[in-house]
Amino acid sequence: MMETSDAAGKQTNDRSGQMGPSIVLVEPQLGENIGFSARAMGNFGLRDLRLVAPRDGWPNNKALAAAAVAEPIVAEARVFDTLEAALADCNYVVATTARPREMVKPVFSPETAASTLRTRTVAGVRCAVMFGGERNGLNNDAIVLADAILTAPVDPSFASLSLPQAVLLFSYEWLKSGNPEALGRVTAFDGPVREGLATPGTVPASRAALFGLFDHLEGALDSAGFLRPPEKRPAMVRSIRNMFHRMECTEQDVRTWRGIVSAFTRRATGSKG
């Protein structure tokens, strides 16, 4: 678990008493853009910034300078070597992309993403939104780790949202989602999102638990000769992982799947012996 009580203690809770979604920047390039993103977060009540392999290393003085009053958010940002580590303690993850990808996932506008994440956050689900680097955005291996996709509406003849602009739009909608009356949102929440997935007796699976399941299942499928030919393996793995993310597994669900994979594996082993 990457989330320590100390790190959690740095968070500012919003009025619901919940910690807002983490903002995860994946391989960001320019320090200025990290700083501008932090400033966008701070303006709208988000505090937990995570960086995956920032190009220019860390700490980064340009990031601190660009953050202005959001400097503490940059100073307390956590840096991870891998996206999997950055997401390990998260239960529900949204990936930001400029355009639809060849993935079977729900697609949200910033507004819908914010209200969805608000509902989940209030229910105690740890949420994160990830954003790709300036040049190419998130690659497919990153997107596949997400439960849903966030795509901001833009003028199709432009479609040039910068990294801090994308962070700003989500953060703004996040704050709006928590305080609809004050912001002129005439559309009351009459049942937009699921009121939280009912998970009696269990809790949403952590990303770490899911990643463990993926290793287990994919190893078994390799042994069973399913993930062939090799050139098709990456797409097959992505497709299977996407299905698991859509499932929104609980911890119990992950145990069930581990049991299923073990049963199939044991059966093969047992019949050999």
Next chain:
Amino acid sequence: MMETSDAAGKQTNDRSGQMGPSIVLVEPQLGENIGFSARAMGNFGLRDLRLVAPRDGWPNNKALAAAAVAEPIVAEARVFDTLEAALADCNYVVATTARPREMVKPVFSPETAASTLRTRTVAGVRCAVMFGGERNGLNNDAIVLADAILTAPVDPSFASLSLPQAVLLFSYEWLKSGNPEALGRVTAFDGPVREGLATPGTVPASRAALFGLFDHLEGALDSAGFLRPPEKRPAMVRSIRNMFHRMECTEQDVRTWRGIVSAFTRRATGSKG
């Protein structure tokens, strides 16, 4: 009248056939911020940028560089000596401020401002939104020229919206106001609000396909000894089926799962023989 037919001709009309509101930056300081503001405008379909007495003169190479693909908006921006001249051809003007001022004027959120300006624009009213310089924002003499005030909601402990951030929020809400359906703002669904599950190249699975998969999988799990003891079998089967329903399988997904079950089954059979 500052608006010449030539200047109007440069505008990109949106789908309503109307020119969007002009963005008026009053005594902006940094060229970068002018460029970032132009990029924000372009992303959301606004084209008419007006500058009142930019501190560093005009043209400004930093503004052009920061604009990226929005360079034409910067190149075509019009510069005025006075705010009065910049607003001369406008019929309805909104002033952006960080906090309420001692003015008796309507106060709008970005969302409400956008829908108000959309309604007026469609009715043929020339609208503008003005933003103050980086240091102090608009002074009272500028605000008094406006019909209404726009104040973006921010975390009160921060309240540090930069000039391009403020332009971005209005521009984003402007685009949203013109196209609500496409952006998930119609929250009438009584299930999850998804802007739609993207299912490239495939279609949602029929129930018949799913039931066939259930038979196949549960048969294999019975053979593997997983669904035991018998009194727990019904609950285990329900739990697994629930996961598949949450997955919202496509036809291709069902084929993938059939393949997985077959691979595990073949493996066991093969090793027996």
